[in-house]
Amino acid sequence: xxxxxxxxxxxxxxxxxxxxxxxxxxxxxxxxxxxxxxxxxxxxxxxxxxxxxxxxxxxxxxxxxxxxxxxxxxxxxxxxxxxxxxxxxxxxxxxxxxxxxxxxxxxxxxxxxxxxxxxxxxxxxxxxxxxxxxxxxxxxxxxxxxxxxxxxxxxxxxxxxxxxxxxxxxxxxxxxxxxxxxxxxxxxxxxxxxxxxxxxxxxxxxxxxxxxx
Amino acid sequence: xxxxxxxxxxxxxxxxxxxxxxxxxxxxxxxxxxxxxxxxxxxxxxxxxxxxxxxxxxxxxxxxxxxxxxxxxxxxxxxxxxxxxxxxxxxxxxxxxxxxxxxxxxxxxxxxxxxxxxxxxxxxxxxxxxxxxxxxxxxxxxxxxxxxxxxxxxxxxxxxxxxxxxxxxxxxxxxxxxxxxxxxxxxxxxxxxxxxxxxxxxxxxxxxxxxxxxxxxxxxxxxxxxxxxxxxxxxxxxxxxxxxxxxxxxxxxxxxxxxxxxxxxxxxxxxxxxxxxxxxxxxxxxxxxxxxxxxxxxxxxxxxxxxxxxxxxxxxxxxxxxxxxxxxxxxxxxxxxxxxxxxxxxxx
Numbered sequence: 001x002x003x004x005x006x007x008x009x010x011x012x013x014x015x016x017x018x019x020x021x022x023x024x025x026x027x028x029x030x031x032x033x034x035x036x037x038x039x040x041x042x043x044x045x046x047x048x049x050x051x052x053x054x055x056x057x058x059x060x061x062x063x064x065x066x067x068x069x070x071x072x073x074x075x076x077x078x079x080x081x082x083x084x085x086x087x088x089x090x091x092x093x094x095x096x097x098x099x100x101x102x103x104x105x106x107x108x109x110x111x112x113x114x115x116x117x118x119x120x121x122x123x124x125x126x127x128x129x130x131x132x133x134x135x136x137x138x139x140x141x142x143x144x145x146x147x148x149x150x151x152x153x154x155x156x157x158x159x160x161x162x163x164x165x166x167x168x169x170x171x172x173x174x175x176x177x178x179x180x181x182x183x184x185x186x187x188x189x190x191x192x193x194x195x196x197x198x199x200x201x202x203x204x205x206x207x208x209x210x211x212x213x
Numbered sequence: 214x215x216x217x218x219x220x221x222x223x224x225x226x227x228x229x230x231x232x233x234x235x236x237x238x239x240x241x242x243x244x245x246x247x248x249x250x251x252x253x254x255x256x257x258x259x260x261x262x263x264x265x266x267x268x269x270x271x272x273x274x275x276x277x278x279x280x281x282x283x284x285x286x287x288x289x290x291x292x293x294x295x296x297x298x299x300x301x302x303x304x305x306x307x308x309x310x311x312x313x314x315x316x317x318x319x320x321x322x323x324x325x326x327x328x329x330x331x332x333x334x335x336x337x338x339x340x341x342x343x344x345x346x347x348x349x350x351x352x353x354x355x356x357x358x359x360x361x362x363x364x365x366x367x368x369x370x371x372x373x374x375x376x377x378x379x380x381x382x383x384x385x386x387x388x389x390x391x392x393x394x395x396x397x398x399x400x401x402x403x404x405x406x407x408x409x410x411x412x413x414x415x416x417x418x419x420x421x422x423x424x425x426x427x428x429x430x431x432x433x434x435x436x437x438x439x440x441x442x443x444x445x446x447x448x449x450x451x452x453x454x455x456x457x458x459x460x461x462x463x464x465x466x467x468x469x470x471x472x473x474x475x476x477x478x479x480x481x482x483x484x485x486x487x488x489x490x491x492x493x494x495x496x497x498x499x500x501x502x503x504x505x506x507x508x509x510x511x512x513x514x515x516x517x518x519x520x521x522x523x524x525x526x527x528x529x530x531x532x533x534x535x536x537x538x539x540x541x542x543x544x545x546x547x548x549x550x551x552x553x554x555x556x557x558x559x560x561x
Contacts, residue, residue: 017552017553055553055557056459061454123529
């Protein structure tokens, strides 16, 4: 079977943190032919960058604050202070990191290096997921436009989602695929399956939210 | 600033090519100080000429200083003073004089390879550049007679030019550049220069140092990164601070693994960061430049920061997929990490 991944399916596959990750992981890995489009990757890339920017920047700045505010050697009694100076969105993560990974007393420079290592590992995991997805996925680049189909979907589907659905439609036509299922977690797309199937050459809309795979 | 000469554009592009996340504009490499300074001048002259606006510093102190400096260093008119040497000496003279209360209004700014004197803004009648196995600065045969200069200021200028001659008549240009760098507005500029020299040495003698002394590279790098971090002007460059920390993260890893990794991406990354820092430097650290030029530089800067940010994002993809060796050291923290990322996924 051939499937086409919507942006939330790519996010679900690449981010173990995403709530649809288990479904995406199990389902996508089993498929013989996986497709997506440039538009999907661009959307995924934007979201990924936002997440990394906020999250990674917080951890990096926290590490730099340690160098500025903490003594050269940090004793176990100062562990709470370390947690206190962490930005709120990473506080639980850093607390666990200090509890499980750090043997106090520790030099603040060594601690800085360890936090850097921690970031590399966390970020690296997601990129590896993406690389693995890319190795099994064909990226479709649509050049044709479909004004009639676009107008028919306009009353029910948002513009960026329409573009992605039409990417899938174009793929079926240009690659002469017999069947193509569309994998998504988007409520608007899922609830308008009938309209979409009537207008576009998409076989099934598979809603990640209701699949156990 | 310096770094390896043994790179070619093709090999870099090949290594950095990562399908749609390919990185563009990789061609800038670290250059020898003098070549680099010359390139700075070409780039800036081109940049300024686009405006087609006339701007010349009308100051007799500057006219006199230029003439007297060249006349003192090249009294027999042998025409051997390179334009870079001339500009650097002029900068030293300007800063020496300012300390003594004399302002010759030298138009300059700080950039990639140190200070850049804006040639086209200097009074043209007291010197010219001659192409003679590289550009040389020369003076007209006769002294400009109609200059109005206070005699005590004249004495101060002569005194400082005499001191410069004593110190630098036979010095190499590199020595002069080193002295100029001591007057750089930020310690970070000096530390970055030291960092580049360190990388250059390590790359050139890769394998030799570790053969004799074990592996000293890591400690050296650590110390230099510590100094870079300690001197980064966070308050003046807040827009680059997080980017700097991210740059450090990747660069440090790559340098520590340089025996198994290609050095080209590291060089490109080091160059790129220096370039964006220098772009922020040029409209912050300058003297006697027209406001229209400063405004133009200031206005185009945010787009350059965005471009750097995009480069870093692409570089990150390349780094993790091609260079970084994943471990399972922190797997037991993945649940709580996922928790904090989940909140952001919903916001994104």
